[in-house]
Amino acid sequence: MLGSIIGDIIGSRFELNPITSKSFNLFDNECRFTDDTVLTVAIADALLGKKDYKSKVLDYGLKYHNKGYGPGFIRWVDSKGKTQGHSYGNGSAMRIAAVGFYFETKEKVLEQAKKAVEMTHNHPEGIKGGQAIALAIFLARNGCSKEEIKFEISNEFQYKFDQSISEIKENYTFSIICQDTVPQALTCFFESTDYEDAIRNAVSLGGDADTLACIAGGVSEAFYGGIPLSIKTQARAFLPSEFLAVIDKFTSITEARDLQKNKLLSSAISLAEEHHKGQKDKGGAPYINHVKRVMGSGKTTDEKIVGVLHDIVEDTNITCEDLEDKGFPARIVEAI
DSSP: OOHHHHHHHHHGSSSSOOOOOOSSOOOTTTTTOOHHHHHHHHHHHHHHHHHOOHHHHOOOHHOOOOOOOHHHHHOOOOOOSOHHHHHHHHTHSSOHHHHHHHOOHHHHHHHHHHHHHTTTTSSSHHHHHHHHHHHHHHHTTTTOOOOOOOHHHHHHHHHOOOOOOHHHHOOOOOOOOOTHHHHHHHHHHTTSSHHHHHHHHHHTTTTHHHHHHHHHHHHHHHHHHHOHHHHHEEEEEEEHHHHHHHHHHHHHHHHHHHHHHHHHHHHHHHHHHHSSSTBBEEEEEEEEHHHHHHHHHSSSHHHHHHHHHHHHHHHSSOHHHHHHOOOOOOOOHOOO
């Protein structure tokens, strides 16, 4: 989720002074973190502490009160969360990165994204914006291609990606609503060559630069597998220790989980190779080729594990209990 925060910091000085060039210094002394960072950290903190989103968002909003929130959010905070926010502003999409990095199924990502934004953004377009970015991050970190991500987001949320960055720029103006931010920020990611290029694309649109870069940055971090060390180091200098503690703990937990999942996939492949050895398909080819093709069609690591093991219980002497004993989680065994 640090990718979202860095996008916010880099874009902050261009929010009220827009540019349309990609040639600019990433950091200078006018950079700062804004409400995008505050609420991104709040959502991550809620997940780490298993607290409800509303209380954490309210706590952070009260503590960091003057960070560029919209008027509706300020009213909600000042009422101590007693009012109901019916916003479709892009605040739902800019705070949501942690949900996309944390949860392990599409269904859970969409469910939790809705819960993370609906206290302030319960308009359908507000919920849709948050869910779309959370899902894009989930798909990106699970190895989906840009075209697959584009298809999934377009199909699920009916966002159109029919304009290039240069075409968007022709008529683009500052806007804080999801409909004018989410597809544009995703296009900046789709046309990027790496994390930094995605951020430069987003800032160069000349719009709500910190939020556009925040959104593009989160998805790009997930897709490109991280952020250049020099950029991370410079960005951390703008953040309070309280935020860094949450970011570091969140990153440590999610990276350890992903490492474990990669180990499980390697174990699944080895197990399939061992127990399907000598088996042939109807055409006389090694059966292992079939299960590896099924594995290759999976979009997430879990789907790949299920794919390579999908016939192991039916066609070998391995049982579901054996799989559990070997460390495969219940959700994997149940799917097999």
